Amino acid sequence: MHRPSTPEAEAALADELGVVRPGLSAPYAQALPGARAAVLTRLWRALAHEPLPWIARREPGRDGLTLRLTDGRRLHGPHADPYATTAYVTEVRLDDRPYDHPARLVDALAVPHGPAFAAELDHSVASLALSRAGQPAIDNEPVTSREWEQRVVDGHPYHPNCRSRPGFSVAEQLAYAPEHRPLVELGLVAADDCLVTGEWPKWLRDGERVLVPVHPWQAAHVLRLSPQEGIPAHPLLSLRTLALPDGPHVKTALSTRLTSSVRDISVYSVQTAETVSAFMETVTDRLDLPLHITRTLGAVTADSPDLAAVVRESPDVYAGPGEQIVPVAALPLTALPEHPALLAEFARLVLTVGLRLLDLGVALEAHGQNLLVVLDPAGAPVRLVYRDLADIRISPARLARHGIPAPALTGRIVTDDETTLRRKLFGSLVGGTLGATAGSTVALREALDTVVRDLPRTPDLAALRDAPLPAKALTLMRLSPETPGDIWTELPNPLDGSGSPNRSS
Known part of the structure; x- marks a missing residue:
């Protein structure tokens, strides 16, 4: 196979790594082929299942x-499982030329x-x-949720930009x-005339x-502040949220693009934080579900x-x-996916809570990132924990049908549109x-088949069972900078096999 020169970011990172952490240079070089396959697999999933306008048709x-x-060109690769998480695509062919690197493939597509x-x-x-190169040898089992999420090395399971961190040096x-397990020093900036909702902690006041x-x-990069002493914290999956030692979690503004979105904290999110948190506490208490909501203590x-x-709160x-x-x-990373009975119980738990x-x-x-599961000492899923309420959706019309007053909210979090609610x-x-979690269509179908027949018959369950499955068109979104918000596609339904892989609205 023809091997082009090393892509720019790979070479630049290698050069910097040789200065910053030379001991990782050899493991980094050894990890590159596997990383290329992992990202190429995610990209091939998108090419196979998203409504990309320059793909005329798909021929299995x-x-x-x-x-x-x-x-008129022809792109060929393996069968694409929309729910697979293993890196099974090591090469695709554009006409007669093979490509093993996703960036070079996109360059060649010239879209x-x-x-x-x-x-x-x-x-x-x-x-x-x-x-992958920076993973230490660890023998002990994680104890806290922080330790578990720092074991997640590969990032988003389906997004080709699973580890894209533009603006971050080596x-x-x-x-x-988080996967490098550092202790991060959060700065503390004194601010006057702030909007504060909830009870802002006394230890964060002067x-x-x-x-x-x-x-x-x-x-350093946005506020242009000099380094300062602050509070130590452990970074979590989202990178901008950190766990204080033996304390709460702090979500910080981080104005850079990670996977799809620029990470900051909108004024709207701060304005609504206390109301949404209190409302969700009321709802979960009323339903007596196996679900905990981490309370928002304060926002500023x-x-x-x-x-x-x-x-x-910490989960x-x-x-x-x-x-x-x-x-x-x-x-x-746990034993749960390896045991069909446990995977089915997890499916039953999350579908019961989510659909209710x-x-x-x-x-x-x-x-x-937002959903956590409580495992009992035998490893069985027993309850759920949900954190970060900034992007839920609330339907006043549905609440009214159940005699529940809608919270005093306006804006993007409020909608009665059924398509929007179900997509979310x-x-x-x-x-x-x-x-x-299942890792393949076959495993996902088996888990769903086991539990769906036992769930309460609602219009939402019918839509889940009979219609194509909505999914964000993550690659099309990155190739459509002129289109704000989410773009959606439809994946084959693992329950009935229906659904066109190239529809959107």
């Missing part, structure tokens, strides 16, 4: 899948906005190789990324002035998404004796949480 065959491009996306893929491969990735925790990357903004923070406060709380993204709340009028964004839950919970 005995030897794989062929994509016919609108310009609109492709160069910027190719650069992100290049960075994703390099950062993923760095993440030194900054090693210093701030007299009457509010102290806003600031991520050191944000302080200095009238800017670049200088804001949220303090909330670990909901662990009983002998229990472990594991972020769903880390479940593939949806019927009531609350759609959770229950992906691998199904796209995150089934296509994300359950799909990634």
Whole structure:
């Protein structure tokens, strides 16, 4: 096979690594082929299942899948399982030329906005190789939810930009990324005339002035502040949220693009934080569900998404004796996916909770970061913990049907649109949480078949059972910078096999 020269980000990271951490240079080089395959697998899933306008048709065959491009070219690769999480794509062929690197493939496709996306893929491969190379040898089992989520090395299970961290140097990735297990020093910026909701902790005040925790990357690159002493914290899956030792979690503003979105904290999120948290406490208490909501203790903004923070409970406060709380993204690292009965019980638990709340009028964004599961001492799932309420959706009409007053909220969090509500839950919970935990269409179908027949018959369950499964078109979104918000596609339903892989609305 023809091997082109090393892509730019890979070479640049290697050069910097040789200065910053030379001991990782050899492991990094050894990790690159696997990282390329991991990102290429995610990209091939997108090419096979997203409504990309320059793909004319898809032709499954005995030897794989062929994509016919609108310009007449032919792209061929293996059959694409929309729920697979293993790196099974090591090469695809554009006409007769093989490509083993996702960035070079996108460059060769020459599609609109492709160069910027190719650069992100290049960075994703390099950062993923760095993440894998930097893993220490650990013999002990994780104890806290923080320790579990720091074991998640590969990032988003389906996004080609699973480890893209533009703007982060090698030194900054090693210093701030959770999979490298650093201790991060959060700066404290005193701010006047802040909007504060909830009870802002006394230890984050200087007299009457509010102290806003600031991520050191944000302080250096966005706020242009000098390094300062602050509070030590452990970075979590989202990188911008950190766990204080033996204390709450702090969500900081981090104005850089990670996977799809620029990470900051909107003024709207701070304005609504206390109301949404109190409302969800009321709802979960009323339903008596096996679900805990981590309370938002306080939120603050200095009238800017670049200088804001949220303090909330640690999920670990909901662990009983002998229990472990594991972020769903880390479940593939446990024994649960290897046992069909446990996987089915997990599916039953999350679908029961998610569909009951949806019927009531609350759609959770229950992906691998926001949703955690409580495992009993035998490793069985018994309860759920949900954190970060900023992107849930609330339906006043559905709440009214159940005699529940809607919270005093306006804006994007409020909607009665059934498509929006179902996309929010199904796209995150089934296509994300359950799909990634199962790891394949076959395993996901078996888990769902076991439990769906026993769930209460509601219109939402019928939509989940009979319609194609909604999923965010993550690659199309990165190739459509002129289109704000989410773009959706439909994946084949693992329960009935229906659904076109290239529809959207």
